[in-house]
Amino acid sequence: MNAVKLVAVFAENKPGQTARVTRILAHANLNIRWVTIASVGAFGVMKFLVDNAQLAYEALKHEGYVTTLLEVLAVEVSDQPGALHAVAECLAFHQINLENTSGFVANQRAILVLEVSDLARAREILQQQNLRVLTREEMLTL
Amino acid sequence: MNVFDHRHELMPRGELEQLQLERLQALLARLKRHVRRYREKLAGLNVESVADLARLPFTTPEEMAESFPYGFFACPMREIIRLHTTLGPQGKPLVIGHTRNDLSQWGRLAARQLAASGVTANDVIQVCFGGGAYGSAGYLFGAQVLEASVIAEEPAHADYQIAMLRNYRPTVLITTPTMALELAEVIEQRRLDPQSLQLRTVLLSRPVDRETRDRLAAGLSAPVQCNFGLGEILDPGLCVACPAGTFHLHEDQFLAEVQNGELVLTTLCREALPLLRYQTRVACELVQGKCACGRSGVQIVPGPRLDGRLRVKETPFYETQIAEVLAHTRAAGQPFTLKVSERHIVVSLELSEALFADTVWFVENLKRQIESDFLARLNLVAEVRFVNPRSQAVPDETGGPTLSPPETGRPLIQS
Known part of the structure; x- marks a missing residue:
């Protein structure tokens, strides 16, 4: 992707x-x-x-x-309390450090932008959690 | 005028010149016999008068650095009982050896300075140089010769030093200008009365300008004198700073010349490391005449360094050493500019694209790592600033796909 x-x-x-x-x-x-x-x-x-x-x-x-x-990883999370926490918890469990993180909501969609050192592994882990990792095209057409 | 060694310090001119000649001849004999480098250079050369010194070859700091560590020693190691290190050209170390006689002579020469500053056996002296500064050894020898009491502790903070000054009641403080300024600042901040400290005299390890001297004299409520010395020759013990602030050379021990504005020194008595016409890389003027303090003879008026040596607080260094520190970091080989301020250095480092790609998440960490390297390796407080390269990228005129991604980039950038 x-x-x-x-x-x-x-x-x-x-x-x-x-x-x-x-x-x-x-x-x-x-x-x-x-x-x-x-x-x-x-x-x-x-x-x-x-x-x-x-x-x-x-x-x-x-x-x-x-x-x-x-x-970077762009992850779509549900726009509700605890959404960032779930992502952070999951990465922490797998010993992945977040270097920089920011987030925004656009068109009722909550997006987290994550900078991590081991991108491929982080993506795999997040996808296993059924979180949507956005592609470049998706991110540009929000 | 307080004089420790009347015979040598106040020797009549004629007698002094005779003594200098005898010592110079003995020096040449020792150099020819014991130091290979001098044996070749001095073959067939002799002196009939002190003026003949001008015909003898020079010794340079570079030669000393080349012969590191012991190439210029004139004694077998068995007779050398102390090794000191001083900063040589471009930051290379120079080893200064001392025999037992050298050390006791050093004590007597430092005692001349202390006596001139009014120190007696009744005084309590605090010698306080802080970490990393050279040269407290000579003062300790000198104080021992005069049988003054020396406080054998170095307080780690100006607050503790003030407590020590109040409790131990030293009458003499021998310290670096940096530490003296810090002390005066803290005394002022705490609104303490400097007169309550009972300091009779403050001796600084190196010359400072008139304004600093006056500021310290007021801040510490004591007369302030400065020493002038050179690590390769002797520091302290090269000259006596009199209350008038003039540096009077110990002419029975050293011969001074000025060549092209540079101070050139010959050690007459030193056993372990005698030096002939050593080019000190310090600008200097020599003045002959009677001083207000009553001493006559050669006065040294030191000027700036001639070899680009820099200093922050009490730490001397060369720009080449900055590049050496950087060579150990990920910023190795990057162009930089250096700014030296009173308390720290500012290193403006050009950031390359490869380095940026490699550290885009960690530019701040890289900055901190390099800064801590400067402290650890050179004892310098540094501020690292990254800057854009001066030579900016040349536009691609052909419009072809010449743009190549950074080779060592951490992020994957192939599209």
């Missing part, structure tokens, strides 16, 4: 950095579906889910940004 890919961009923590990155994406006519920006003092990492990750990667690299593509 096609895994969900994020494009991750390294940026120094200076005014205007985000604007510069988003301008590049806009010029490439890329639609940002989801974004997270983590700042660590003097620098930060921005991660984007866009409709064409490879194109975003090339556009940013072309402009001199340190960029990489990153596979």
